[in-house]
Amino acid sequence: MSSGETxxxxxxxxxxxxxxxxxxxxxxxxxxxxxxxQHSPRGRISLMRAIADGKLTPTQAFGKEMSYCLGCLACxxxxxxxxxxxxxxxxxxxEIEQAxxxxxxxxxxxxxxxxxxxxxxxxxxxxxxxxxxxxxxxxTQALLRxxxxxxxxxxxxxxxxxMTPNIQKKFSPQLIQPLExxxxxxxxxxxxLTGCVQDLAFSDINxxxxxVLLANGCEVVTPPVQPxxxxxxxxxxxxxxxxxxxxxxxxxxxPFSLDAVITNAAGCGSHLKNYGRLLRAxxxxxxxAGEWDRKVKDIHEWLVEVGFRAPRSEIREKVTYHxxxxxxxGQKITQQPRQILRAIPGLELVELPESTxxxxxxxxxxxxxxxxxxxxxxxxxxxxxxxGAGTVVTxxxxxxxxxxxxxxxxxxxxxxxxxxxxxxxxYRKELPGGRPPQGSAAGGARNVRALAG
Amino acid sequence: xxxxGNLPVSLRAGCPGLEVRDQREELIPYSFDGxxxxxxxxxxxxxxxxxxxxASVLRWSSxxxxxxxxxxxxxxxxxxxxxVSGGIVLCLSKMDKILxxxxxxxxxxxxxxxxxxxITEAAEKAGLFYPPDPGSMKISTIGGNVAENSGGLxxxxxxxxxxxxxxxxxxxxxxxxxxxxNQCVKDVAGYTLRDLFIGSEGTLxxxxxxxxxxxxxxxxRKTMLAVYDDMEKAARTVSxxxxxxxxxxxxxxxxxxxxxxVEDYAKIGLPRDxxxxxxxxxxxxxxxxxxxxxxxEKIARANGARSLQTAANAAEAAALATARRSAFSALARxxxxxxxxxxxxPRDRLAEMIRxxxxxxxxxxxxxxxxxxMGDGNLHPTFLTDEKNREEMHRVEVAMKEIFHKAVALxxxxxxxxxxGLAKKExxxxxxxxxxVEIMRRIKQALDPDGLLNPGKIFNPS
Numbered sequence: 001m002s003s004g005e006t007x008x009x010x011x012x013x014x015x016x017x018x019x020x021x022x023x024x025x026x027x028x029x030x031x032x033x034x035x036x037x038q039h040s041p042r043g044r045i046s047l048m049r050a051i052a053d054g055k056l057t058p059t060q061a062f063g064k065e066m067s068y069c070l071g072c073l074a075c076x077x078x079x080x081x082x083x084x085x086x087x088x089x090x091x092x093x094x095e096i097e098q099a100x101x102x103x104x105x106x107x108x109x110x111x112x113x114x115x116x117x118x119x120x121x122x123x124x125x126x127x128x129x130x131x132x133x134x135x136x137x138x139x140t141q142a143l144l145r146x147x148x149x150x151x152x153x154x155x156x157x158x159x160x161x162x163m164t165p166n167i168q169k170k171f172s173p174q175l176i177q178p179l180e181x182x183x184x185x186x187x188x189x190x191x192x193l194t195g196c197v198q199d200l201a202f203s204d205i206n207x208x209x210x211x212v213l214l215a216n217g218c219e220v221v222t223p224p225v226q227p228x229x230x231x232x233x234x235x236x237x238x239x240x241x242x243x244x245x246x247x248x249x250x251x252x253x254x255p256f257s258l259d260a261v262i263t264n265a266a267g268c269g270s271h272l273k274n275y276g277r278l279l280r281a282x283x284x285x286x287x288x289a290g291e292w293d294r295k296v297k298d299i300h301e302w303l304v305e306v307g308f309r310a311p312r313s314e315i316r317e318k319v320t321y322h323x324x325x326x327x328x329x330g331q332k333i334t335q336q337p338r339q340i341l342r343a344i345p346g347l348e349l350v351e352l353p354e355s356t357x358x359x360x361x362x363x364x365x366x367x368x369x370x371x372x373x374x375x376x377x378x379x380x381x382x383x384x385x386x387x388g389a390g391t392v393v394t395x396x397x398x399x400x401x402x403x404x405x406x407x408x409x410x411x412x413x414x415x416x417x418x419x420x421x422x423x424x425x426x427y428r429k430e431l432p433g434g435r436p437p438q439g440s441a442a443g444g445a446r447n448v449r450a451l452a453g
Numbered sequence: 454x455x456x457x458g459n460l461p462v463s464l465r466a467g468c469p470g471l472e473v474r475d476q477r478e479e480l481i482p483y484s485f486d487g488x489x490x491x492x493x494x495x496x497x498x499x500x501x502x503x504x505x506x507x508a509s510v511l512r513w514s515s516x517x518x519x520x521x522x523x524x525x526x527x528x529x530x531x532x533x534x535x536x537v538s539g540g541i542v543l544c545l546s547k548m549d550k551i552l553x554x555x556x557x558x559x560x561x562x563x564x565x566x567x568x569x570x571x572i573t574e575a576a577e578k579a580g581l582f583y584p585p586d587p588g589s590m591k592i593s594t595i596g597g598n599v600a601e602n603s604g605g606l607x608x609x610x611x612x613x614x615x616x617x618x619x620x621x622x623x624x625x626x627x628x629x630x631x632x633x634x635n636q637c638v639k640d641v642a643g644y645t646l647r648d649l650f651i652g653s654e655g656t657l658x659x660x661x662x663x664x665x666x667x668x669x670x671x672x673x674r675k676t677m678l679a680v681y682d683d684m685e686k687a688a689r690t691v692s693x694x695x696x697x698x699x700x701x702x703x704x705x706x707x708x709x710x711x712x713x714x715v716e717d718y719a720k721i722g723l724p725r726d727x728x729x730x731x732x733x734x735x736x737x738x739x740x741x742x743x744x745x746x747x748x749x750e751k752i753a754r755a756n757g758a759r760s761l762q763t764a765a766n767a768a769e770a771a772a773l774a775t776a777r778r779s780a781f782s783a784l785a786r787x788x789x790x791x792x793x794x795x796x797x798x799p800r801d802r803l804a805e806m807i808r809x810x811x812x813x814x815x816x817x818x819x820x821x822x823x824x825x826x827m828g829d830g831n832l833h834p835t836f837l838t839d840e841k842n843r844e845e846m847h848r849v850e851v852a853m854k855e856i857f858h859k860a861v862a863l864x865x866x867x868x869x870x871x872x873x874g875l876a877k878k879e880x881x882x883x884x885x886x887x888x889x890v891e892i893m894r895r896i897k898q899a900l901d902p903d904g905l906l907n908p909g910k911i912f913n914p915s
Binding site for chain 1: 474476477478479481482483484485486487489500526527528546547549568570589591592593781782785786789790791839840841
């Protein structure tokens with residue numbers, strides 16, 4: 001989608017591609033919950049088509065419906081006809097904002113604060129993150145929770161407070177140098193995207209990602225200040241800002257000078273691979289955006305593509321894997337994270353029932369639709385507990401936080417981690433003192449590569 | 454048949470507690486089913502949660518002379534659940550409970566909104582088998598399957614939905630509730646009324662519960678894939694297998710257009726110069742399966758199969774089935790509008806029918822991929838077109854007409870498993886004759902004198 005595109009101006013064949021066969025219905029969490037077609041991909045597309053045909057306007061009811069959609073893209077995986085629901089979903093949400101179908105002063109203020117202000121200014125976001133860290137580290141959070149003082153806050157704030165991520169003491173630039181070289185020969189030159197939420201809440205995972213890349217012969221370029229990828233904006237009806245951010249990103253990292261642009265957050269990755277579509281009408285960027293799409297690689301995808309080195313040290317743990325929607329549905333990456341986990345000696349991977357079913361995080365869905373999000377979270381936690389695994393891994397900050405919250409509220413002892421962190425840990429254990437590995441080790445190293453086809 | 458007053462208000466008053474939806478955004482998603490092009494906005498959509506609620510809706514409908522179109526998951530391919538103008542859609546998707554699996558009598562009882570795949574799973578859990586497997590079984594409802602008498606890939610050996618229905622609970626026009634059938638394997642007490650409702654497409658009553666027959670599952674299975682340079686040779690293989698007194702559970706084919714589309718989409722290494730691919734599967738007692746598979750392999754080679762692969766295990770079997778499983782997806786991606794048809798002919802006329810469809814495609818400059826169930830003569834000519842191109846859509850209509858006429862001329866039928874609905878009613882009389890349609894009208898008149906249940910489907914009111 002590019003800014004200004006509406007359902008009516010959209011290439012009609014994208015809407016027509018839906019042959020309303022209904023195969024998406026059983027994979028849609030909101031249809032599953034309601035058994036009402038209106039809350040299904042096929043139903044939503046029929047409403048979009050009605051708007052495109054001039055038989056319906058973007059009403060408040062339509063706006064609410066599109067807010068109820070998780071955007072998990074499970075329907076895209078199920079669709080026999082290959083409908084580009086991402087494009088339709090983003091266009092519909094943008095049209096709802098243009099029409100002001102859901103507008104009220106508070107919502108408009110919140111949207112401005114998050115989309116145009118916080119998530120458009122990375123330095124500012126880090127500063128706010130620092131304030132949150134102080135709140136948590138100073139004992140204020142513990143005090144408020146301990147004394148039950150949260151009761152004094154408005155209900156919505158009380159519901160949201162347990163979901164606030166634990167902010168890291170150090171953000172990515174304090175952990176990762178702008179340029180880090182592997183010990184041995186350089187096989188590839190890659191950029192590492194540190195993300196927004198990922199940077200504040202999981203900068204350690206960014207460090208792990210850099211370590212894993214170094215251990216596999218990648219020179220890692222990590223600009224200390226990076227723009228938001230614009231995923232939040234594109235998914236929430238602000239394609240204009242999404243385009244601005246995409247241009248900033250491409251200006252910062254020229255895809256032609258890199259072998260790959262690495263992302264470790266599924267939600268970002270899914271959007272980052274769409275810059276070509278986003279900027280296709282911009283002659284100054286269209287070519288670079290196309291190259292950008294080809295160069296963006298999810299970390300798991302990249303590791304398997306280049307044949308990552310299997311670690312030699314063991315991690316004796318029973319692990320289960322929750323698939324982030326925007327990895328398995330948005331990017332169709334399902335086997336690579338499992339291949340990485342299976343390559344770790346001693347690690348027992350047990351399959352999670354409904355591993356591709358949304359956990360309810362879905363970007364900011366757990367804030368906008370708390371009831372549905374909580375129900376999905378409960379369903380996910382139940383499945384995680386049924387596996388008997390001591391650790392659940394996933395690869396998206398939203399899922400990570402959502403599942404952590406769910407486990408904490410349940411009083412569970414199951415840990416949450418990410419495949420790349422387990423791999424980094426296994427590499428580290430190979431070295432005396434567990435120092436971060438630099439460069440690929442020689443002699444007897446087993447390479448893991450994707451099977452052809 | 455326009456309703457005089459405020460329909461939703463009257464409906465809510467007449468059926469207290471019933472979930473009634475009437476906003477435009479709530480109606481549009483219920484204005485179509487799985488059939489291409491057909492669309493009609495209903496006046497209201499209601500979600501029944503019990504037989505009593507269904508009865509109250511039909512009572513209200515009779516009193517107020519408002520037509521009712523019953524719907525499950527709306528995956529039908531002949532327009533059977535497309536709403537009627539000014540009528541209400543009675544959706545049974547919320548009546549989805551599996552009520553009982555009886556291992557002593559080998560039966561399963563479920564509400565009609567239960568998903569077909571859930572029934573298959575429930576049977577499996579009890580160590581039993583429910584064979585009908587329509588393509589949409591992951592979401593289709595059992596009530597819809599019964600109302601359309603759905604088929605699937607296992608038709609040749611295991612039959613279709615009708616062969617597994619032992620009893621039905623049906624709400625009649627006016628609201629009376631009747632049970633027809635029971636758990637007895639033998640029962641000749643009077644007319645077998647349940648058979649009347651199977652395949653009736655919601656025109657005679659509303660099915661609210663089904664009692665299904667289950668069978669023991671086959672213990673072993675063997676899968677093969679054969680490639681041919683000539684459709685005739687594939688058809689001869691099928692005839693020879695059956696002449697050898699083997700009834701495989703699967704005999705599925707893809708034609709050249711479909712092979713190309715599958716290869717473009719799935720890139721699984723299918724030979725692009727092949728004219729036909731045949732997926733064959735036999736199941737049953739392990740020793741019998743081994744012997745049958747060996748015989749089928751020999752027959753396929755003797756009848757000119759260019760190459761033949763036999764799966765050694767379940768994973769290989771799944772790989773061989775990929776081509777057939779991807780067929781519809783591969784075709785659906787090619788053009789904006791995909792029209793899936795189901796002309797059916799006796800097995801021995803199949804090659805002739807496929808050749809005819811290919812000629813029709815050339816004659817009318819249309820892309821038609823054909824795949825389907827070679828064992829039971831059920832073809833799926835699939836039109837890859839664009840509904841916005843009116844001139845091309847006209848050619849599609851003409852081509853379809855010629856295909857149906859040919860199927861009937863070869864001793865076949867206009868629909869093997871999708872039903873007549875709206876899409877094929879103009880061809881019904883040509884297929885079954887005037888008297889057959891007349892008898893159907895009399896039955897309809899007896900059970901639904903006001904013509905309120907799915908009116909205008911299968912045939913026009915007299």
